[in-house]
Amino acid sequence: MADRITRDDVAHVATLARLRLSDEELDxxxxxxxxxxxxxxxxxxxxxxxxxxxxHPLPLENVLRADVPRPSLxxxxxxAAAPEVEEHxxxxxxxxxxxx
Amino acid sequence: xxxxxxxxxxxxxxxxxAVDVVEEHLAxxxxxxxxxxxxxxxxxxxxRAAAAAVDDAVRAGRDPGPLAxxxxxxxxxxxxxxxxxxxxxxxxxxxxxxxxxxxxARLTAAGAVSVGKTNxxxxxxxxxxxxxxxxxxxxxxxxxxxxxxxxxxxAAAVAAGFxxxxxxxxxxxxxxxxxxxxGVVGVKPTYGLVSRYGLVAFASSLDQIGPFxxxxxxxxxxxxxxxxxDPMDSTSIDQPAPSLVDVLAQGVEGLRIGVLHELLDAExxxxxxxxxxxxxADALSAAGAKVDEASVPAATYGLSAYxxxxxxxxxxxxxxxxGVRYGLRVDASNTGDMNEASRTAGFGAExxxxxxxxxxxxxxxxxxxxxxxxxxxxxxIIRDFKAAYEQFDLLLSPTSPTTAFALxxxxxxxxxxxxxxxxxxxxxxxxxxxxxxxxxxxxDGLPVGVQLLAPALxxxxxxxxxxxxxxxxx
Numbered sequence: 001m002a003d004r005i006t007r008d009d010v011a012h013v014a015t016l017a018r019l020r021l022s023d024e025e026l027d028x029x030x031x032x033x034x035x036x037x038x039x040x041x042x043x044x045x046x047x048x049x050x051x052x053x054x055x056h057p058l059p060l061e062n063v064l065r066a067d068v069p070r071p072s073l074x075x076x077x078x079x080a081a082a083p084e085v086e087e088h089x090x091x092x093x094x095x096x097x098x099x100x
Numbered sequence: 101x102x103x104x105x106x107x108x109x110x111x112x113x114x115x116x117x118a119v120d121v122v123e124e125h126l127a128x129x130x131x132x133x134x135x136x137x138x139x140x141x142x143x144x145x146x147x148r149a150a151a152a153a154v155d156d157a158v159r160a161g162r163d164p165g166p167l168a169x170x171x172x173x174x175x176x177x178x179x180x181x182x183x184x185x186x187x188x189x190x191x192x193x194x195x196x197x198x199x200x201x202x203x204x205a206r207l208t209a210a211g212a213v214s215v216g217k218t219n220x221x222x223x224x225x226x227x228x229x230x231x232x233x234x235x236x237x238x239x240x241x242x243x244x245x246x247x248x249x250x251x252x253x254x255a256a257a258v259a260a261g262f263x264x265x266x267x268x269x270x271x272x273x274x275x276x277x278x279x280x281x282x283g284v285v286g287v288k289p290t291y292g293l294v295s296r297y298g299l300v301a302f303a304s305s306l307d308q309i310g311p312f313x314x315x316x317x318x319x320x321x322x323x324x325x326x327x328x329x330d331p332m333d334s335t336s337i338d339q340p341a342p343s344l345v346d347v348l349a350q351g352v353e354g355l356r357i358g359v360l361h362e363l364l365d366a367e368x369x370x371x372x373x374x375x376x377x378x379x380x381a382d383a384l385s386a387a388g389a390k391v392d393e394a395s396v397p398a399a400t401y402g403l404s405a406y407x408x409x410x411x412x413x414x415x416x417x418x419x420x421x422x423g424v425r426y427g428l429r430v431d432a433s434n435t436g437d438m439n440e441a442s443r444t445a446g447f448g449a450e451x452x453x454x455x456x457x458x459x460x461x462x463x464x465x466x467x468x469x470x471x472x473x474x475x476x477x478x479x480x481i482i483r484d485f486k487a488a489y490e491q492f493d494l495l496l497s498p499t500s501p502t503t504a505f506a507l508x509x510x511x512x513x514x515x516x517x518x519x520x521x522x523x524x525x526x527x528x529x530x531x532x533x534x535x536x537x538x539x540x541x542x543x544d545g546l547p548v549g550v551q552l553l554a555p556a557l558x559x560x561x562x563x564x565x566x567x568x569x570x571x572x573x574x
Contacts, residue, residue, distance in 0.1 A: 013463065017456060041404075046476075048480070094434050
């Protein structure tokens with residue numbers, strides 16, 4: 001059985017998930033996630049020794065298409081949906097540090 | 101009345117014009133859409149143009165296809181070329197996809213006429229359509245009640261007569277539960293039967309597109325059109341679409357049908373829903389089926405396993421909304437802050453909750469206890485369904501624990517909302533098909549749906565039993 005999720009856990013998970021939570025949201029999510037995880041204790045405490053995990057309902061492996069070139073989406077149409085574009089590329093703010 | 105089948109036949113023969121059909125439906129939408137809010141966008145001009153093209157084809161002696169001139173509503177998480185596709189999220193507001201989903205392309209090729217994109221719980225996460233960034237949809241049978249969810253707009257559109265057909269997506273019950281609450285037929289096909297290409301991903305190992313219709317035969321017709329292999333979806337099953345409309349009259353004589361006691365006795369099943377399910381079992385028995393009690397022991401763990409697996413997959417799938425390539429961007433001085441500010445402003449509370457839950461279930465130290473365990477339970481559920489299908493051709497259960505509940509009744513307590521899916525979730529985990537068929541009303545006079553479940557690719561048998569239940573209520 002896992003320990004009850006704490007407010008610090010929730011804050012850490014928010015950072016991992018790239019979400020910024022207010023103090024109020026942190027309190028709310030801590031309580032709500034704890035309730036859902038408490039319900040999940042029936043699963044977490046089940047003895048499943050030796051049972052293989054299932055990630056997917058179909059027994060698929062290596063689904064390949066024919067190695068034939070075909071048209072892809074138009075570059076300009078795709079870039080038209082981007083918030084910011086420069087020289088046919090997606091433009092983002094600086095990745096390291098602050099903008100000059 | 102099979103409005104889709106009859107409309108298509110009349111339009112193909114030239115007896116009715118597709119333009120008249122679409123105008124009739126647009127008029128009905130104009131009358132009640134203000135109260136119901138089934139749509140994020142009504143595509144009136146596009147629908148008129150598409151209908152005119154269908155009429156032109158008929159006049160030129162060409163066959164527009166099996167859905168000639170039939171209006172259809174599309175859940176707003178299906179990509180439509182050049183037409184906004186929002187998933188009812190602020191993060192995708194205004195986004196116009198550069199391609200059509202395979203199901204949309206197949207509908208167009210079959211002569212169907214899209215009349216609009218329907219409202220949903222944001223990114224299909226919810227059971228009431230109250231988690232939409234654009235406001236809730238209301239149940240056409242009672243405007244103070246929810247239509248169910250997440251495909252609540254699609255269910256309400258059919259129930260209100262806005263279109264004879266609609267498409268939804270079902271990850272844990274998002275087609276069947278709203279179908280039950282709105283009194284229409286809703287089908288979750290076998291995983292892989294319908295291409296997911298162009299369906300905005302929520303939980304990829306569970307998501308499946310399926311039909312809503314007012315009747316079993318219309319739902320069968322729509323599923324025939326959208327099913328079948330698609331090379332653009334690597335999880336698409338490589339075999340032809342099943343024949344469904346032609347088998348509906350075959351009945352259930354001699355079929356072995358099990359009443360799934362773990363779901364009949366599940367948390368929160370209301371007495372009136374239970375009685376309707378037992379009445380459905382009696383109707384199938386009266387039609388010649390051998391009905392008995394069935395057991396899928398691991399199904400009792402379905403809800404818990406699902407609310408670890410689906411959020412885990414969602415947390416990964418929704419990582420793509422980062423303000424870089426499409427959708428909302430909130431500016432910041434560096435990319436990390438921009439990602440975070442965009443996601444924080446763009447996602448609603450339920451989506452954030454599921455991303456958090458999934459990220460936690462996958463994080464170091466908890467992966468084995470939660471996600472890993474849930475995947476093992478998924479194996480047990482598949483094993484137990486397999487065993488049940490050695491004894492039974494089909495299984496029967498309630499679809500939703502209750503009839504439609506009041507708007508706002510469950511929004512403060514996520515776990516209570518999640519419990520709506522207790523009967524529908526196990527089939528998604530197994531990858532098997534299931535459908536909800538209207539079967540009378542509850543004590544409050546609102547629709548009750550019963551669920552038929554079948555083994556993988558058992559759609560034809562499932563539809564035969566659905567037709568028997570429909571006939572029993574006629």
